[in-house]
Amino acid sequence: xxxxxxxxxxxxxxxxxxxxxxxxxxxxxxxxxxxxxxxxxxxxxxxxxxxxxxxxxxxxxxxxxxxxxxxxxxxxxxxxxxxxxxxxxxxxxxxxxxxxxxxxxxxxxxxxxxxxxxxxxxxxxxxxxxxxxxxxxxxxxxxxxxxxxxxxxxxxxxxxxxxxxxxxxxxxxxxxxxxxxxxxxxxxxxxxxxxxxxxxxxxxxxxxxxxxxxxx
Numbered sequence: 001x002x003x004x005x006x007x008x009x010x011x012x013x014x015x016x017x018x019x020x021x022x023x024x025x026x027x028x029x030x031x032x033x034x035x036x037x038x039x040x041x042x043x044x045x046x047x048x049x050x051x052x053x054x055x056x057x058x059x060x061x062x063x064x065x066x067x068x069x070x071x072x073x074x075x076x077x078x079x080x081x082x083x084x085x086x087x088x089x090x091x092x093x094x095x096x097x098x099x100x101x102x103x104x105x106x107x108x109x110x111x112x113x114x115x116x117x118x119x120x121x122x123x124x125x126x127x128x129x130x131x132x133x134x135x136x137x138x139x140x141x142x143x144x145x146x147x148x149x150x151x152x153x154x155x156x157x158x159x160x161x162x163x164x165x166x167x168x169x170x171x172x173x174x175x176x177x178x179x180x181x182x183x184x185x186x187x188x189x190x191x192x193x194x195x196x197x198x199x200x201x202x203x204x205x206x207x208x209x210x211x212x213x214x215x216x
Contacts (some may be wrong), residue, residue: 004055004063012083012093013062014206015162016050018043019077019099019105019150020067037183038173042191043098043166050199061093068150078150082157092158094122094212096149096202100168100176101194102186105135108198112165113137116146119216120161129204130197139170141186161212165198 019040035041051065067135068077086093088157105111113135114123123134138210139145145164155162168176175181205212 001171004051005059007062007064009091009101010090011060011062011091013064013090014093015066015095015154016047016054016202017066017068017078017095017097017150020069022043026199032179035182037181037186038100038102038168039176039181040099041183042102043185045197046098046101046198049195052203053199054203054206057169057203060209061206062090063206075150075153078153082153085154086157092154092160094156094160094205095150095151095162096198097162097164098198099149099164100166100173102188102191103167103173104190105167105186106169106171107135109190110197111135112167112194112198113140113169115140115149115151115164115166116155117141119146120163120212120214122161122163122212125205125210125212126201130201133197133201134165137169137195140166141212148171158189159214161214167194 047065047067051063054063066081068075068081101112105113111133115136117123117136117140123136126134145166146155149164151162151164154160175185
């Protein structure tokens with residue numbers, strides 16, 4: 001976990017995170033290492049790159065970046081940090097979580113969907129600055145993905161907008177939780193564009209001090 005700039009307890013805090021872990025090693029296949037390039041080295045890369053850019057500027061919010069362990073074991077790392085935030089009385093306002101952005105969304109390049117799309121006004125606020133960047137994916141709602149990544153630990157603890165951005169849509173990638181999830185099959189150019197667009201969009205939401213609220 002890292003804080004960008006001076007941390008002031010009385011300011012609202014924005015968290016940007018992703019999980020580092022994957023499902024480990026298997027003895028059932030010849031290629032026994034589950035590399036986790038898309039799930040979730042891609043999301044971790046996004047967090048580090050976004051942090052690198054945001055650290056160059058001054059913000060009126062506390063910005064905390066975190067890479068979580070044990071997401072695959074039940075969001076354990078995120079739950080631990082959420083509990084720590086509660087103990088330290090962190091004024092969490094908002095969380096951006098990144099997961100599986102290494103392949104191009106079926107609906108088009110440089111797009112992501114947001115889990116819990118209907119639960120807050122964050123998609124609309126981001127799209128004001130980067131039109132059509134954040135989309136709605138029915139499968140995300142159907143599979144209840146909002147509760148299946150690290151964002152949910154913070155939403156559950158604080159009841160504020162906490163969402164995951166992803167481009168894995170169940171149609172564009174056959175190697176979810178498989179050993180073949182390797183870096184060589186990532187859509188790197190599209191992933192980099194997603195990271196650039198997300199950085200700008202997040203920066204604009206923070207700069208304008210947008211009123212991000214739950215809507216459902």
